[in-house]
Amino acid sequence: MRVDIVTIFPTFFDVLGVSLIGKARDRGILDMHVHDLREWTHDRHRTVDDTPYGGGAGMVMKPEPWGEALDAVLSEDAVLLVPSPAGEVFSQSMARELAEEKHLVFACGRYEGIDQRVVDHYAARGRVRLVSLGDYVLNGGEVAAMAVIEAVSRLIPGVVGNPESLVEESHELGLLEYPSYTKPAQWRGLDVPPILLSGNHGAIAAWRHEQSLARTRAHRPDLLAEG
Ligand code: 6GU
Numbered sequence: 001m002r003v004d005i006v007t008i009f010p011t012f013f014d015v016l017g018v019s020l021i022g023k024a025r026d027r028g029i030l031d032m033h034v035h036d037l038r039e040w041t042h043d044r045h046r047t048v049d050d051t052p053y054g055g056g057a058g059m060v061m062k063p064e065p066w067g068e069a070l071d072a073v074l075s076e077d078a079v080l081l082v083p084s085p086a087g088e089v090f091s092q093s094m095a096r097e098l099a100e101e102k103h104l105v106f107a108c109g110r111y112e113g114i115d116q117r118v119v120d121h122y123a124a125r126g127r128v129r130l131v132s133l134g135d136y137v138l139n140g141g142e143v144a145a146m147a148v149i150e151a152v153s154r155l156i157p158g159v160v161g162n163p164e165s166l167v168e169e170s171h172e173l174g175l176l177e178y179p180s181y182t183k184p185a186q187w188r189g190l191d192v193p194p195i196l197l198s199g200n201h202g203a204i205a206a207w208r209h210e211q212s213l214a215r216t217r218a219h220r221p222d223l224l225a226e227g
Helices: 010-017 019-026 063-073 092-098 116-123 142-153 201-219
Strands: 002-007 031-036 079-089 103-107 127-132
Touching (some): 002 142, 010 142, 019 142, 031 063, 063 103, 063 116, 092 142, 103 142, 116 127, 127 142
Parallel strands (some): 002 031, 002 103, 079 127
């Protein structure tokens, strides 16, 4: 998969060089390119923002640099992803859809967002999705893009070593994951649940399912409400 990221903070994405994502990159499974939006400005101050029409607080990102950048970076097959708190909430099912794509392009806006005409222009010509991480406010799209890239890339075959570890996770089965334990069997007076030491695989599976249900009931009752 090819991934292009356009941002005014390219160094944010230096961390994508480490861990499993970095290895996938080294092995050519992920072809990742980070671009500085200011490369597509033409004034001395490399201006990317201006005051909002209609008034109001903050600055809006100008359409011209975005137009030039995205014309340069988008391909026929690309999905343009625009991180925005006004977007659809990112989910494991969206991650699964995006993991099938050949080319993802992230347009990371800062300030109060990007001039709406940029989204309208590309939505008339190709696939565009506004993506939110959830109901809270970040300073810009960079952290959100990174979350999406990590969630998507770990679903690409070869990125995560053991494909079985993908199956039982939180959200893959529609429930939160059960708690995990490792050695030692006792730590600071706390025992590992004895069932996990029983060797009874059926009983262990049943216990884990109960734990998943209890956690989901406690923390995410919305996941049990329907479907
Ligand atoms: Cl994608 N962007 C910003 N700025 N804030 C957010 C978000 C995205 N998702 C949740 N909050």
